[in-house]
Amino acid sequence: MQQAREFKKTTPLTGLILTKLDGTAKGGIVFAIAQEVGVPIQFIGTGEALDDFAEFDAKEFVDGLFE
Numbered sequence: 001m002q003q004a005r006e007f008k009k010t011t012p013l014t015g016l017i018l019t020k021l022d023g024t025a026k027g028g029i030v031f032a033i034a035q036e037v038g039v040p041i042q043f044i045g046t047g048e049a050l051d052d053f054a055e056f057d058a059k060e061f062v063d064g065l066f067e
Contacts, residue, residue: 001033008037015042017053030061 007013016039018030034041041056 001029001036004033004037013037013039015040017041017043017045018056019045028065 004016016034016037018033018041030041030044041058043053044056044061045053
């Protein structure tokens with residue numbers, strides 16, 4: 001959350017890319033960050049390779065939290 005706030009202070013943001021989102025324990029923060037900075041989440045990273053990035057799908061993400 002603090003990183004998002006600092007980025008917003010220094011540069012105009014049009015969307016977020018969240019990296020290292022490899023567990024649902026961290027998942028709840030996703031929506032809080034988007035609300036705090038006021039821009040959409042566009043991509044998420046679930047690993048360390050370039051192929052581990054995917055477009056963010058809110059419904060799919062929430063469904064995954066409750067599996």
